[in-house]
Each structure stands twice: as C-alpha cells, then as structure tokens.
Amino acid sequence: MISFTKRRVVESDVCIIGSGISAAMVAQKLARTTKGKIVVVEAGDEAPALAKRYALRERFKSYGESPWPDDHLDGYEIDGPLQSRSMQVGGLAMHWGGVTPRWSPEDFRSRSLFGVGTDWPISYDDLDPYYQEAEEIIGVAGEQGPSSIDPRSKPFPMPAIPLTYNLGLLKEWTTQAGITMWSQPAAKNSRPYDGRNECCRNDTCSPICPIGAKYSPDLTWDRLRKANRITLYPRTMVRRLVLDERSSRIVSAEAMQRGAGSGAGTPVEFRAKQFVIAAGYAWSAHLLLLSRSSRAPNGLANQSGTVGKYLAGHRSQQAYLALPMRLYPGMSAHHSLLSKQFMRAPSGDKYLRHDLRVWESSVGREPRLRDDAGTPLLGDAIMKDWRERTKTGVARVRAYYDVIPDRSSELTLDATRRNAWGDPLPKLAFRDAPESAALRGYSNETLRALFAKMARAGGGTVLSGASGEGSGWQDHPAGGCRMGTDPATSVVDAWGRTHDHENLFVVGAPTCVSASCANATLTFCALALRSAEELAR
Amino acid sequence: MRGVSRRTFLAALAAAVPTASFVRRAHAAAVDDLVGRPETLRALGEAVLPSELGRARITANVDGFQRWIAGYREGAELVHGYGTSKLTWAGPTPATRWSTQLDELERAAQRAHARPFAALSIAQRQELVRLALVDFKEERMPPVGRSPHVALALLAHFFSSDAANDLCYEAQILRENCRPLAMSSRKPLPLAATRRS
Numbered sequence: 011m012i013s014f015t016k017r018r019v020v021e022s023d024v025c026i027i028g029s030g031i032s033a034a035m036v037a038q039k040l041a042r043t044t045k046g047k048i049v050v051v052e053a054g055d056e057a058p059a060l061a062k063r064y065a066l067r068e069r070f071k072s073y074g075e076s077p078w079p080d081d082h083l084d085g086y087e088i089d090g091p092l093q094s095r096s097m098q099v100g101g102l103a104m105h106w107g108g109v110t111p112r113w114s115p116e117d118f119r120s121r122s123l124f125g126v127g128t129d130w131p132i133s134y135d136d137l138d139p140y141y142q143e144a145e146e147i148i149g150v151a152g153e154q155g156p157s158s159i160d161p162r163s164k165p166f167p168m169p170a171i172p173l174t175y176n177l178g179l180l181k182e183w184t185t186q187a188g189i190t191m192w193s194q195p196a197a198k199n200s201r202p203y204d205g206r207n208e209c210c211r212n213d214t215c216s217p218i219c220p221i222g223a224k225y226s227p228d229l230t231w232d233r234l235r236k237a238n239r240i241t242l243y244p245r246t247m248v249r250r251l252v253l254d255e256r257s258s259r260i261v262s263a264e265a266m267q268r269g270a271g272s273g274a275g276t277p278v279e280f281r282a283k284q285f286v287i288a289a290g291y292a293w294s295a296h297l298l299l300l301s302r303s304s305r306a307p308n309g310l311a312n313q314s315g316t317v318g319k320y321l322a323g324h325r326s327q328q329a330y331l332a333l334p335m336r337l338y339p340g341m342s343a344h345h346s347l348l349s350k351q352f353m354r355a356p357s358g359d360k361y362l363r364h365d366l367r368v369w370e371s372s373v374g375r376e377p378r379l380r381d382d383a384g385t386p387l388l389g390d391a392i393m394k395d396w397r398e399r400t401k402t403g404v405a406r407v408r409a410y411y412d413v414i415p416d417r418s419s420e421l422t423l424d425a426t427r428r429n430a431w432g433d434p435l436p437k438l439a440f441r442d443a444p445e446s447a448a449l450r451g452y453s454n455e456t457l458r459a460l461f462a463k464m465a466r467a468g469g470g471t472v473l474s475g476a477s478g479e480g481s482g483w484q485d486h487p488a489g490g491c492r493m494g495t496d497p498a499t500s501v502v503d504a505w506g507r508t509h510d511h512e513n514l515f516v517v518g519a520p521t522c523v524s525a526s527c528a529n530a531t532l533t534f535c536a537l538a539l540r541s542a543e544e545l546a547r
Numbered sequence: 548m549r550g551v552s553r554r555t556f557l558a559a560l561a562a563a564v565p566t567a568s569f570v571r572r573a574h575a576a577a578v579d580d581l582v583g584r585p586e587t588l589r590a591l592g593e594a595v596l597p598s599e600l601g602r603a604r605i606t607a608n609v610d611g612f613q614r615w616i617a618g619y620r621e622g623a624e625l626v627h628g629y630g631t632s633k634l635t636w637a638g639p640t641p642a643t644r645w646s647t648q649l650d651e652l653e654r655a656a657q658r659a660h661a662r663p664f665a666a667l668s669i670a671q672r673q674e675l676v677r678l679a680l681v682d683f684k685e686e687r688m689p690p691v692g693r694s695p696h697v698a699l700a701l702l703a704h705f706f707s708s709d710a711a712n713d714l715c716y717e718a719q720i721l722r723e724n725c726r727p728l729a730m731s732s733r734k735p736l737p738l739a740a741t742r743r744s
Contacts, residue, residue, distance in 0.1 A: 071723065073637065074637075076624045076625055082627075094627055095634055172732045174732065175733055210726055212725055213722070214723060217626055338716050338718055340723070378686055379699070384686075388673055388702075389595050396706075485630075
C-alpha cells in the first residue's frame with residue numbers, strides 16, 4: 011500500500027526561522043509596529059513552563075540533571091566546537107547567564123582606529139538607541155560606569171542589582187589596584203518589572219532561573235501567543251529556503267514536522283513576503299548553505315562566498331587570587347564587578363583590548379578529604395580544616411580579549427555527518443586572523459601580569475590561572491553572515507538584509523563583523539531590533 | 548552457607564545484563580534495603596559527619612541522603628556543557644554499590660569486634676571507615692553520584708550543601724536559597740544557636 015504524506019502550507023507576511031532571543035526581539039517589535047501576520051518556526055520542542063522550573067532546578071542542583079530535558083535534536087553531534095547542543099523554543103537564552111554589557115565604541119571601528127580587523131558599517135552611536143530598546147524590552151538592571159568609558163544616552167531601565175557584601179569588599183580592593191569597577195549589568199529584575207518577579211538571588215541564573223526574574227525569550231513568546239500576534243510552530247525543522255524561479259526573492263521555506271506525535275513527518279511549506287533567519291551563528295549560515303540550488307550552487311545569499319566565514323568570538327584568561335579578607339562565598343556566584351577601562355585604546359604598543367570581571371569564589375577553599383600532608387580527613391577534621399582555610403577569601407578574575415576573525419574561521423557542510431533527513435551537518439572551526447594569532451602569547455602574558463599586579467595590590471597571591479583556549483573554542487560566538495556595505499565581502503547590509511535577496515534577512519549574532527571582548531547577547535538583541543525596524547518599513 | 552539476598556542477586560544480574568528493567572529493579576532493591584535497615588547508614592553518618600551537628604541533624608542528613616539515593620535516575624540527561632555538541636547522561640545507579648559497601652562495613656565490625664557496626668563506639672567505627680577507604684585516594688569531595696564509597700558519598704552529600712557552607716562560615720549565607728536582594732549588601736548574620744547545634 012502506498013501512503014501519501016500531505017503537505018501543509020502556512021502563509022504569512024513575515025516568517026521568522028528560529029525562536030531564540032534575536033527572534034523574540036524581531037517578533038515583539040514587528041507585533042508592535044505592524045499589523046502583518048507573523049509566524050515563527052522552531053526546530054526544537056516547547057520549553058517547560060515557568061511553574062515547573064523550581065522542581066527542575068532542584069534536580070539540577072541535586073543530581074546535575076539538565077533543567078531543560080530533551081532540549082536537543084538527536085543525531086546532531088557535530089565536528090567542532092558548537093556553543094551548545096540546546097535547541098528549543100527560546101533558544102540558548104533559556105539558559106544564558108543574563109549578562110548584558112554593551113560593547114565599546116571602538117569595537118565598531120577597529121580598522122580605522124587601530125589598523126586591525128574590519129570596520130562595521132554602523133557605529134556605536136547608530137546602535138545606541140537599539141541597545142536602549144533592548145535593555146527596556148528584556149529588562150536590564152545596571153549601573154552607569156564612568157561616561158568616558160561606558161557611554162550611553164539614557165539611564166538603565168532599572169537600578170543595578172545591589173553589590174553583595176563580598177563584591178563591596180572586592181570593589182574596595184580593585185580600587186586600590188587602580189581599576190574602576192562597577193556592577194555588571196544584567197537582564198535580571200532589581201525590582202518587579204514588566205509583570206515579572208524581582209530577583210531573589212536563587213543564584214542558578216545559568217542554567218535556570220526558577221522565578222522568571224531573569225529574562226528568557228519564552229516570556230515574550232507566551233505573551234505574543236496569548237495576544238494572538240504570532241503563531242509559533244515548534245518541532246518544525248526548516249531544511250531549505252526556496253528561491254523564486256524568476257527573481258532573487260525567496261518564496262518559501264521547506265520544513266518537516268519532527269517528533270513522534272500526530273503530524274510527525276509531515277512536510278510544511280512556509281510562504282511569506284519576508285523571511286528572517288534568526289537561528290544563531292551556527293544554524294543561520296547552515297541553512298543558507300543547505301539552500302543551494304542550480305541558480306545558487308553555493309547556497310543562498312552567498313554570491314560573496316562569505317556565508318559561514320569570519321566566525322568570531324573572544325578568548326579569555328582567568329585566575330583565582332587569594333586575598334587577605336574574609337569573604338562569604340555563596341552570596342552570589344553569578345553577579346560580578348565589571349570594568350571597561352581596558353576595552354578602549356590598547357594600553358601598550360600592541361593591540362590588546364579586554365574587559366575585566368571579578369567574582370566571589372570558593373575555588374581553593376572547598377572542603378577536602380585530605381590535608382596538605384595527604385592525611386585522610388573525616389567529619390570534624392574536614393570542618394576544622396575547611397574553617398582554617400576560609401579565614402581568607404578568593405576572587406575570580408577573568409578577562410575576555412578581542413580576537414580578529416579570519417576568513418578561514420568558518421562553518422562548512424560536513425559531507426561525513428548527516429541528520430535524520432540526510433542533510434549534511436555543519437562543521438565548525440574557529441581561527442584567529444594572523445594579527446591576533448601573533449599576539450596571543452603577548453595577550454596572555456599581559457593579562458597574567460595584570461592579575462598578579464591586582465593580587466599584590468591587595469596583599470594577595472595568584473592561586474591558579476587558566477586560559478580558555480582548550481578546544482579551539484571562542485566564547486560568545488558570532489559571525490558567519492557578517493554585515494558590510496560591499497556585497498563582495500559581506501552577506502548582509504547594515505540592516506541585516508541579505509545583499510542577494512531583498513526579502514531575506516539574517517538577524518543577530520551571525521551578522522556581527524567581530525565579537526568584541528565582552529558578553530554579546532545584548533548586542534545581538536540590539537542588532538535584531540535594528541533589523542526589525544527595516545523589516546517594518 | 549549464607550544465601551544470596553534478592554538485592555545482591557539483582558545487583559549481579561543488572562551488572563551482567565544491564566537492561567533497563569534489571570537496572571531499575573536492582574536500584575529499587577538497593578533503595579529498599581537502605582530504607583529497610585537504616586541503622587548502619589545512620590551509624591556511618593555519626594562516624595563521618597561533623598559531631599557539632601548533633602544527633603538529630605546527623606539523622607536528618609542521613610535521611611536526606613537516603614532520599615537522594617531514592618531519587619537517583621539512571622540515564623537522566625545531564626546539564627549541557629558549553630563549546631561542545633556532546634551530551635552526557637547519569638551513570639549507573641550507585642545504590643547497589645553503596646549497599647554492598649554497607650554490608651562490608653557490617654562484616655568488618657563483626658570480624659573486628661563481634662558486634663554490629665551501629666553498636667561500636669564512634670572511634671571504632673571511624674577506624675573501620677578509614678580501613679575501608681584505604682584504597683581510595685580522592686583529595687577533593689567527589690560529586691555525590693560518582694563517590695566510589697558510601698562513606699565518601701555521605702560526606703559529599705553533606706559538605707556540598709548550603710547548610711554545611713553556613714556551618715563552615717558560621718554565618719547565614721543561605722547559598723542558592725531565595726533571599727531578598729536588599730539583605731545581600733550586608734555582612735551575613737551569624738548562625739542562630741539552633742542552627743549550629
């Protein structure tokens with residue numbers, strides 16, 4: 011018997027592919043500024059409801075279990091450092107730390123100012139209003155740093171999360187060390203905001219906030235769905251975009267309904283006037299490359315040959331410093347101090363820009379089973395040894411430093427690994443541009459020297475240090491569909507519109523030209539909101 | 548000759564044929580055993596947990612450890628790492644191993660003192676525990692579920708808790724508990740007398 015699987019057709023004005031934080035920004039803005047029909051397509055499942063998150067958090071705390079069970083697709087183990095396997099409604103921002111610094115004005119003009127990298131087609135000033143808009147949508151609590159190194163045109167929507175007692179002491183120490191630090195801005199409510207709870211320092215922000223005090227995209231999706239402003243299709247994998255036969259417009263997105271329930275395996279065709287790829291740095295470029303055809307043999311939006319190229323991120327140096335002060339670890343391991351004073355002009359004659367953060371830490375101060383002489387310890391002896399070692403405190407310090415991306419830092423299709431539908435999986439490799447590679451030793455040495463100087467200023471010592479270079483991984487990955495004014499060297503324009511297809515946008519992380527030296531999500535949100543403005547025109 | 552218990556039989560069967568059904572039944576049998584004869588585990592708690600907790604809080608901690616064991620889910624998806632697409636899952640239940648180790652402590656008590664483990668003095672119990680741990684070289688507290696010996700698991704379970712952290716610092720830090728933001732700028736209050744003893 012032959013069975014036919016019926017194709018389902020969904021029509022809309024705007025079809026957004028992906029449901030992470032950038033998608034949520036675009037959808038929210040379009041829902042507010044247009045009357046069009048918006049559909050959102052997500053390959054992963056629904057995230058557990060807020061009411062279930064305390065219980066999920068308990069399992070995480072007690073057993074290390076994922077608080078987002080089944081938030082992945084089977085068969086997606088890929089070659090190279092993927093940021094996260096997570097794929098669900100809300101994307102990676104379901105388990106982000108909620109850390110939201112803005113980038114620095116210099117990040118957008120590194121070629122003009124320092125002779126390295128590539129200038130963005132937009133400036134910090136262009137992005138400033140969208141940073142503000144993003145901060146207001148997701149609810150950022152922040153403290154204005156010195157305006158000379160932390161420029162912004164309007165105040166934060168919420169006062170900063172207060173410094174803990176520990177961070178207060180650590181701030182005094184960093185001031186002694188000649189470093190100006192302030193409270194790290196965060197997408198966490200320092201007061202009830204936008205119908206959500208005030209943060210109460212549950213301190214498991216990443217991977218899970220149990221009370222919704224930290225912004226996560228599901229909150230936006232819940233609201234937009236309740237208002238009937240969007241239709242969200244979970245468990246629906248977009249496999250390729252289809253080019254119109256007579257023009258450069260995209261006519262549809264071909265998808266497949268996943269899972270084991272009713273409708274599983276049903277092909278779905280999404281037709282729309284405009285398509286928005288909001289699938290992060292990896293899956294956005296991957297979809298464009300998968301969408302190759304006789305008219306676009308290298309994939310869509312890829313006349314420049316740069317789709318998947320110039321993957322960007324930053325490296326880090328970290329150290330734990332023993333300090334002669336009584337700290338109380340556990341007050342808040344997630345909240346930190348921030349300094350941007352090293353994000354501006356390089357302090358030496360070589361190009362090194364970095365952020366600096368300081369946290370409380372218990373590293374080197376944990377209870378242990380043997381003392382320094384190797385003698386085994388039991389209860390009373392463990393507690394006595396622990397108390398003795400915690401009379402002084404430990405600070406964790408970390409600096410992300412800017413890495414100039416190389417063209418060969420890339421996502422390609424892996425002919426050797428395929429998903430359940432036979433589509434090649436992506437393969438990832440991060441590589442520094444030669445100028446960054448040549449400076450890596452200098453960068454690491456300079457940062458280690460800074461940490462040692464900080465320790466000395468507080469009468470302390472460096473306990474241990476580490477660099478985040480392990481597996482070729484670069485943190486807060488971006489790029490792969492970088493923006494630019496020249497269609498020969500970039501994938502999208504300054505608004506995220508692809509140079510090759512007038513009705514196809516890529517938004518957020520993939521459009522970044524570089525990745526600064528600080529957490530990136532707020533910048534992805536600001537870029538997505540800027541794209542949404544153009545989409546609405 | 549002593550017969551093989553149902554628990555031991557199921558543990559051996561699950562090790563030899565690790566199908567989900569056998570593993571689940573072996574885990575359940577070990578949990579039943581731990582719940583059904585809590586004396587050895589409680590006596591172990593009194594030997595290895597800090598004495599300043601007092602008997603009632605030691606018992607409460609041991610009971611909490613039993614609940615932890617009962618709640619263990621073999622094969623549960625663990626939290627994802629960053630920078631990798633690899634996934635990890637919870638390993639085989641430790642309950643069967645720990646239950647066997649409690650049997651061994653009982654046998655050692657009978658051999659050395661001809662009395663049950665729970666009937667020994669704290670010093671005698673500690674000596675037997677030290678002997679049992681001779682082959683384990685851990686310096687750091689292992690994750691509870693990966694503790695190679697039940698005594699280490701009991702230690703790890705307590706010392707990784709927010710209560711242990713408070714006891715060490717003799718302050719109400721209340722790590723990972725919901726706490727008003729406003730109070731966090733102040734030095735944590737000292738532990739109340741009831742919490743310390």
